[in-house]
Amino acid sequence: MGVKLERIVKPYYDWLHEGKVMARKCTKCGAVEWPPLLGCNTCGSPDMEWIEMSGKGQMVQMVMPSPITRKPEMNDIKPYCFGVIELPEGPAVNAMVRGVDKKNKDLVAAKLPIDVHMVIIPRDGYDTVIFELDEIPKPE
Numbered sequence: 110m111g112v113k114l115e116r117i118v119k120p121y122y123d124w125l126h127e128g129k130v131m132a133r134k135c136t137k138c139g140a141v142e143w144p145p146l147l148g149c150n151t152c153g154s155p156d157m158e159w160i161e162m163s164g165k166g167q168m169v170q171m172v173m174p175s176p177i178t179r180k181p182e183m184n185d186i187k188p189y190c191f192g193v194i195e196l197p198e199g200p201a202v203n204a205m206v207r208g209v210d211k212k213n214k215d216l217v218a219a220k221l222p223i224d225v226h227m228v229i230i231p232r233d234g235y236d237t238v239i240f241e242l243d244e245i246p247k248p249e
């Protein structure tokens with residue numbers, strides 16, 4: 110890992126471990142990059158500052174895992190789907206979303222966009238961020 114990138118990655122994971130999800134905000138154009146990047150992806154400026162994310166989001170699209178996209182190492186967080194999440198801070202990301210299974214997937218799909226929130230889960234010595242439905246619809 111390059112020294113420059115490590116300056117971003119190390120504090121990001123240290124904060125995650127404390128339960129804070131941080132992003133980089135461009136001081137020039139205001140664009141927010143999460144996961145954090147060295148420079149602004151929108152205007153190319155290297156001047157970025159740290160901001161704490163609200164942890165909120167809205168899932169606008171969803172796809173159920175298939176045999177190809179299923180992640181065996183994530184079995185303990187089942188059930189989940191893959192979603193496109195729009196974050197109130199600006200960026201949209203692809204992420205795992207916990208709480209969707211075969212039984213309620215049509216209910217969830219009918220409610221899109223649906224509120225989700227970030228959850229920090231420990232993975233093999235580091236922490237990672239997934240999302241979870243605020244309210245998990247239960248089929249009748």
Ligand SMILES: [Zn+2]
Pocket residue numbers: 135136137138139140149150151152153154
């Ligand atoms: Zn910018």
